[in-house]
Amino acid sequence: MNHVSDEGGHIRVLIIEDDLRIAEVNRRFVEKVNGFEVVGIAANQEEAKDQLELLQPELVLLDVYFPDMNGLEFLTYIKDQHPTSDVIMLTAAKEVDAVVDAIRYGVFDFITKPLIFSRLQQTLRSYQDFRKKVYALKKEGESINQEEIDQLIHGSGLKGAKENRPVKGIDRITLEKITAYLQQTEEATTDQVSKETGISRSTARRYLEYLVAMGEASADLSYGVVGRPERVYRRDSKAKG
Structure with missing residues (x-):
């Protein structure tokens, strides 16, 4: 030992x-x-x-x-x-x-x-x-x-x-905007975040996955009316406040 x-x-x-x-x-x-x-x-x-x-x-x-x-x-x-x-x-x-x-x-x-x-x-x-x-x-x-x-x-x-860490490719203002949107809506898909913030779908997904990796959000699979699964993101309750 x-x-x-x-x-x-x-x-x-x-x-x-x-x-x-x-x-x-x-x-x-x-x-x-x-x-x-x-x-x-x-x-x-x-x-x-x-x-x-x-x-x-x-x-x-x-x-x-x-x-x-x-x-x-x-x-x-x-x-x-x-x-x-x-x-x-x-x-x-x-x-x-x-x-x-x-x-x-x-x-x-x-x-x-x-x-x-x-x-x-x-x-x-x-x-x-x-x-x-x-x-x-x-x-x-x-x-x-x-x-x-x-x-x-x-x-x-x-x-x-995580709070003070500079992360290449992650803009703090955009991150805060997405975090605030999740806080307000409780849950959102990549498409919804993309439309709300005006960024591309791939960029929205990258920011959302970053929040999941940092423990600031969680993600689950949801099946829509046509049965196509998509990830739904939620603000982690422990990170709120």
């Missing part, structure tokens, strides 16, 4: 990235943040499995696309075989499905390339805070109250950073 054993110790990081030049840049970025140490770089699936077993890192920086594996599928391997290793995805993939899958599989964060140091630093600081909270809670005993649970879930990682 390697998880949160020492509040003041270095956080050991494994980088899984097939482009060694990018891996070296990421290593330098990580080690510019006080408290983090890169203990290994793996360029393929075999190396990644070996180093996970040998190094037992607290944190893994994982790419999505490799010649011999899919990073999202390998994420499930990490969660199954090395559940005490947390994961941050670093990838050029910007597809909504990839982001949503990564969140569902339990990544701490998902950052797109080219990597911006300030964005990575923000996430690493959030991860440090998360570990300190876990360390403090374990020192206090086995019990945990609702407020402490809320701080762990909403104060770190994807949920904690």
